[in-house]
Amino acid sequence: MTGTAAEDRPRIEPSTRVLLHDLAVRRDRDEWIVGRMATRTFVAMPAAGARAVELLGQELSVSRTARMLRDETGEEFEITDFVRDLTALGFVARIGDTPVPDGEAPRASLPWLRPRHVRFALHPVLPVFAGALLAAAVAVLIRRPALLPGYRDLLWSRHGSLVLLSGAAAGWALVLAHELAHLVTARAAGVPGRIRLGTRLQFLVMQTDISGIELAPRRHRLTAYLAGIALNVSVASSMILVLALTGTGTTAHRLLSAALLLALLPLPFQLMVFTRTDLYFVLQDLTGCRNLYGDGLAYAHYVFRRALRSPRSPRSGGTGEPTRAGDPSTRLPAHERRAVRLYSVVLVVGTVVCLTFMAAVTLPADITLLVRAARALGPEHGLAANADGAAVLVTLGGVNVLWAVTRWRERRSRASAKAA
Structure with missing residues (x-):
């Protein structure tokens, strides 16, 4: 930070009161998730931090907030530094009489879509319906296993260009529907969400940023994470039921078989949790990790660096045993x-x-x-x-x-x- 920027910051005195933006808070195990939905900024805090946010939100002064926390916990807290941290996160609207400049909120996809329009996406009966559809499809396949498609079903036409173009169009349509399922479910929980293109290693993907779902109840979080997979499975189940009613060898049967395969093909990719797929976020939520990918990558880098280090390097203290100081x-x-x-x-x-x-x-x-x-x-x-x-x-x-x-x-x- 430049000297000019530091000088422009409002002074925080013991008597200073701050005005916080509209923040959401949810307890998660031994920590609290505090965030601002407008900017999709969220942070995990200990209980004392969440309590400090609560007291500052009541427009208590910095000194009184520190005093109340000391009385409640028996510990001293640097509330001035805490307010600066909240300001850097964009959680503070005003310090004293000085407004804090606010950053531009991230754009949301389909901003006209309101939570009330898609509230049905979180209704408990929806997973039951999807499960019943899957059970019916499995029952049909048990009786008629020949309906399960193979790779040859993608080659439904003699013209390769027609197969390629139609497959690309149908595949991307299914990908868009998959991401819309995430967006709709998150929007029903009050999370804006944004769909955009991204990359995962060598893969080009369409992804939906649903930052803010961390503040929703667990059932809503898991529903939002699994909504895309549920849509693919439901589409595939529907295709199987329709296939059972169409004549084998007809153009309609060949097209339905190709569409069924296109709906099923993305599902194995979801098992590649090392690319942060939908199942990765489910895994992260169930394990209670804040950043499973980032922390896992940092630990892998640490192990790699330690493996390259000489057994008797200075970091090992000359004992041949590497220290754990650098283990993130x-x-x-x-x-x-x-x-x-x-x-x-x-x-x-x-x-x-x-x-x-x-x-x-x-x-x-x-x-x-x-x-x-x-x-x-x-x-x-x-x-x-x-x-x-x-x-x-x-x-x-x-x-x-x-x-x-x-x-x-x-x-x-x-x-x-x-x-x-």
Whole structure:
């Protein structure tokens, strides 16, 4: 922070009173989650911090807040520093008579959609309906296992371009519906939410930021995390029931089989929790971790650095036993520490396997397809060959270009956030 910026900050005296923005508070195990929904900023605090927020919210002075906390806990608290921290988080609207500049709130997707419009998404009967639909589909498959599609069902037409374009259109439509399920469920819980493109390793994904759901009851949180998976399963179940009523070998049957496979294909990806899928957030919530991915990555870096260190380096104290001073997991509660260390193994192994598969299979296959498509273009080839080549270049090439652009934007955004 520059000297000018520091001088512009309002002075905080013992008699100073602050006005807080509208904050939400929820107890979570031994801590409290305090956040501001308008800016989607949230932080975990000990009980004393939550109590300080409560007292400051009553517009008590800094000195009186400190005195009441000392009387209640028997400990001294630096409320002045605490107010500065709250100000940096954007939780303070005014210090004394001086307004605190407020940042721009993140944009929400479909801002016209109000919680009252989608309250049904949190109704307890909805999971029961989805479960009944799944049970009916499983019963049909037990009687008619031939309805379960294979990879050949994706090749429903002789024209590769038609298969590729229709598959891409249907696949992205299902992805959008998946993310809308997250958005609608979060909006029903009062969380704005925003849908945008993102990357997970080599994958281009559509993702929904539902920051703020941390303040909702657990049932609402888990419903929001699992809403996308539930939609895919419900669509697949419906397809199976409709398939049972259509004639085998008809165009409608082939199209439904292809759509069923497209609805099922994203589900195995959800098991890749090292890429922060929907099941990752369920796992993070159930383990009570604040940042399972970030803490797991930090611990993996620590283990890697320790493995490269000489056994008798200065950090080991000359005993051959490395010290634990640099272990970032030691600052975590015991239940988080165990989860983070286990997750770090999954994170490292999963990432290595994914990137190896990309280098050995996906990337060579993409390059081969793109080269073949480029060679198929030209007046010496027929109309069908040109159409197929153009479709491959537009679809496959477009996805790769979009991944590169999205990745670059993410890196630039993170760099800007660090600079700020």
